[in-house]
Amino acid sequence: MIYLIKHFHVLSRHYCRQGSTSQKPCFKLATCNPNTANQNIHAYGAILIASLSLLMIMIYNCSDQVLATREKRQAKSREAAARHAKETTHARERWKTARDAAKNPKMGLTAQLSQTFSRMTSKKETPAKASGKSKEKKKGPSKIGQAPKGKQLHTQSQIFKYAYGQIEKEKAMEQNNQNLTFSGVISMAQDTEIKSRPVIEVAFKDLTLTLKGKHKQILRSVSGKIMPGRVSAVMGPSGAGKTTFLSALAGKTTGCTRTGLILINGRNESINTYKKITGFVPQDDVVHGNLTVEENLRFSARCRLSAYMPKAEKVLIIERVIESLGLQHVRDSLVGTVEKRGISGGQRKRVNVGVEMVMEPSLLILDEPTTGLDSASSQLLLRALRREALEGVNICMVVHQPSYTMYKMFDDMILLAKGGLTAYHGSVKKIEEYFAGIGIMVPDRVNPPDHYIDVLEGIVKPNSDITIEQLPVRWMLHNGYPVPHDMLKLCDGLPSSSGSAGQGDSTDNSFSNDLWQDVKTNVEIQKDQLQDNYSNSQDNSNRVTPTVGRQYRYFMGRIGKQRLREARLQALDLLILLVAGACLGTLAKVNDETISSLGYTYTIIAVSLLCKISALRSFSVDKLQYWRESAAGISSLAHFMAKDTMDHLNTIIKPLVYLSMFYFFNNPRSSFEDNYIVLVCLVYCVTGMAYVFAILYSASAAQLMSVLVPVVLTLIANQDRDSIVLKYLGSFCYPKWTLEAFVLSNAQRYSGVWVVTRCSSLSQYGYDLSDWVLCLIVLVLMGVICRFIAYFCMVTFKKQ
């Protein structure tokens, strides 16, 4: 394309010089040989437009194909590995049976029969496989799922073979252990093959959270502990404070004053010091819609697992999670977004959980992971979590209306009553006994958790003397916990009073006082948030995650894929730029008196507006995902740098696309290269500005700013140059420096008598010919400063 543009321009100048005595562009002169020149120029123009259009059509239609082909190849290698693992497991079983038969002659007949039967079922085997198996029989089957001794697993097929072999082995073991019945669980827990993770026990004592400003307690005197290797369910009526409780456990509460203690492994430490081994699954499915299921999981595993873990181990973990969450069939499907349908809602929910499971957490906190899932999917998920618990993971999750089977799969239950008080916290096995002891019996054919929630909601009246308000007090007395002062009267069976609310009413409720309190609270909340974002707590997790450089590489891979998938959008951006270049190039006539400044003013507005709006997408589309990843300890710097690096591609291409049209139709005096350099600096600068808008504002506000700012700044930059204030203001506006650079690159090409015109025009603008480089430096500097501001805002204003 560059060759075509250059060639076209050289040609046009050549024809121009043939008949021209003046240095003015040929299109303006009658002395040029118009017929020949125009014919050739139009031919080149047509070729240029055709080649650009072809390129864009190719991008538009084939971008998805590249990734799809790659995925297909990977899927083939994976399927082959899975097949091989199954065959090897089969062979191993047969070999074992044969060995047992040899040891025990009485069993010989049975073993022979089973061998014959196995052979009959594997009729389809190829001779090659059969010969392989005969070798296997001589030596006994190779140890599946184990890395070949002395060899590193390098190729993808080796890694997949290892991963699937291991999974098959685990499956066989699970089956032997009777689908996780009690005895099965015990024997699996004793199995040395299951590796245990570092343990995190979280104990909380008199935990109380009070909303700042409102002085409202949303969690009150909660005591107890959640333990490693156990699955705890948090239940309670709507608004009881379940999410608040989980946030407190995960160290994510902002805008609240916390009293009471949270002890990690018996020590008074912040849970944030264990961030690298804590998984938090939010209520909403915050996953990347334009990545496949596997890509979402792989990225999380790569960035959050130990940097020293071999690749094969990481693949094994991912495969295990995919298998246990039942996502095999959709592993290569895009998760999907609101606009583009992807996997089902239930599957997306499982991916949301899987993203945390693949980082091998020691503490896994889940906010309503089963909401919206059918009973079978919920059970599948819970079984996957139970398997995690076997490795020593401490799992705590909010659930709504679990089925009886699910309810029985929990180890512990935390029942919260309205007001954030505890009604029960302990083993699921003892809950019915406890409630029966206080006269709350579960009616026949009613699921116990449903009955307790109905009682706590006030839908069902307990068939004893106890009131709903007394349930938390009963629990405190049962465990010997201190009862808060204002609840003491409930111990005697007195009805509850709203004493604390009355106290609140007695305070000065004037408007100014309220306003002042609100402002104070908001400032405090912001301060808390900033402190949280900048608190550099020590790391007790004992896990070294990949360095910023390595994470940057992972981000580059991920963003590259995402960009390829949205290449149609990019192609559309380029097409709009192409049209803008053609329109403005035609409309803006070259004028030597003004050194073509009008056409360049249009160019500055159009290019900065279009490039800003498209650059907004880099940071405004996946803000929630960023907040989640950053809270999980993934590097913000790597994230920012990778996105910026990817955008450099646009910084190089977009000016080229715009100029290919603008330069062709406008044909200014300056060279294509000079124009291109100025436009590259402009795009670099405005891209940085777009980052700031995207990070600071919501999507719609950021778009508005991106439209408004180029227009306003261009107006300021072109205001009366006699005014010192405007001149001073103008030097902070990027359009001023861009316009100057464009005009100077044109002015440098004036010669002969035209120098006089140039001098008068330049002195009128207040430009100096030697300032061209300075203008470019200022533009780049502005771009760099904007990036610093954007990064600062990104890490400062992120939400937990």
Ligand SMILES: Nc1ncnc2c1ncn2[C@@H]1O[C@H](COP(=O)(O)OP(=O)(O)OP(=O)(O)O)[C@@H](O)[C@H]1O
């Ligand atoms: N930051 C906050 N500002 C104001 N109120 C809050 C805040 N956080 C929690 N609350 C209040 O605390 C109470 C408990 O909220 P929470 O979200 O924990 O309830 P929940 O039990 O998870 O409810 P649900 O089951 O409906 O999701 C609610 O009344 C809520 O309005």
